[in-house]
Amino acid sequence: MTEAATPDSAPTADPPADPAADPAAGRAADPAPRPRPHPRRGRPPAFDRDEALGAAIRLFWERGYEATSVTDLTTAMGIRPGSLYAAFGDKRTLFEEVVRRYGHSPVGAFVGIALAEETGARAAFARILREAAVIYPDPSHPAGCLVISAATNVTPQDAGVQALLRDLRNRNRQVFEDRLLAARQDGELPPGADPKALAGYLATVIQGMSQQARDGATPEELTRVAELALRAWP
Amino acid sequence: MTEAATPDSAPTADPPADPAADPAAGRAADPAPRPRPHPRRGRPPAFDRDEALGAAIRLFWERGYEATSVTDLTTAMGIRPGSLYAAFGDKRTLFEEVVRRYGHSPVGAFVGIALAEETGARAAFARILREAAVIYPDPSHPAGCLVISAATNVTPQDAGVQALLRDLRNRNRQVFEDRLLAARQDGELPPGADPKALAGYLATVIQGMSQQARDGATPEELTRVAELALRAWP
């Protein structure tokens, strides 16, 4: 779903893959289009780059990668194709930036934040499930998680986009497992607990909740799902 | 995922929507293209309709509705566009027939079969989760459930296809709820149990398992997920 706050990985889905994941880093970006302070040459851009990127996020989030055309994007962003390609590169590169920024947004970061702020593993995952139940169906943005649902149906030529999100999801599951392994070593989980299986179970529930939210489930319904899911905790 | 055997609905995903859902019915099909016994006129078809439909199922199952082009279909089916349109109508109609037949296939029907064969609700859902853990990642067919994942990313013009599968999923969730409500009335579930919440939870886990299977989870991993999920049973 989201992105991790402190380390740079989130559970089940998010964009901590690259540097620039945490804002604390000192070395200023050289890959990212750095926002120069004042001195600009030439004609100034006629659109707000962040606003345009936000419009792209919403579109990709709602429809997915291939179902969103460049015409859809330029219309929603209020710019012409030339401006889009000059500012963001091609469609694939724009999508990668969308995924990266989604991971830094509240919806894309809540998992990592919970893992960073909660000391207990049980408290962290309980918070994650309960927050997902409210965040995923929130009508202020498209339902569910972009990392989970934006590249499910793709042609072979866009298999790379599918792999990008799949790797993010699997990396997040690994973050779950690492956290649960540490919890078992700390004695929070019983010695017989299976961190790998529990991580898979939690990732399964979260991904299922994203799907349910997209199918119209309400925060109340998903909250009851979250409470039921937590009963399986060892 | 699948289709229901006895009534005509399955949990979380399947095609029991139309008549022809259960094989027990006596009235022979009038909407379905009936296979006439012997006497045929004109040039005989040069391809096996069932085999061609099977190829279409695999393609839609693997890539989804929009990511599968008519050219992909005709290539895999070994026929030319004209034959496809003559035999199956347009792409949308072909997809509807694919969904219908998927629901009658083993992978698309195991949920309904378990619900029909198991007398106890707990036994039925335990069997469903355990079978899903083995069936979803089975390499003899595309991973996961077609009804869950074949129409996630669609353009607005194909919203109808998305709605078709969403309705199927939600109808299956309702079948779960009905079954659990009956179980509570029979005393199998405690009076305090919440059939609606439990149905949502089970649908969530199943849909999550389909996604996990698509992301590469093994039968062993998914079986452990299923066992963990069953610990939440009231």
Added chain:
DNA sequence: ATTATTCTTGAGCGATCGCTCAAAAAAGAC
């Protein structure tokens, strides 16, 4: 003013999309 630099604009590229159709081919009916 003139020049240099950056961005916007609108036309349009080749490729693919779902789909159609006249003509040819293969069967039974006569």
Added chain:
DNA sequence: GTCTTTTTTGAGCGATCGCTCAAGAATAAT
């Protein structure tokens, strides 16, 4: 054989796909 019916075939329709590019417009530097 000839006629009728059904299917196959291959060309190709209009629309959309992601993307490019020369020309013009708007700014800072000189």
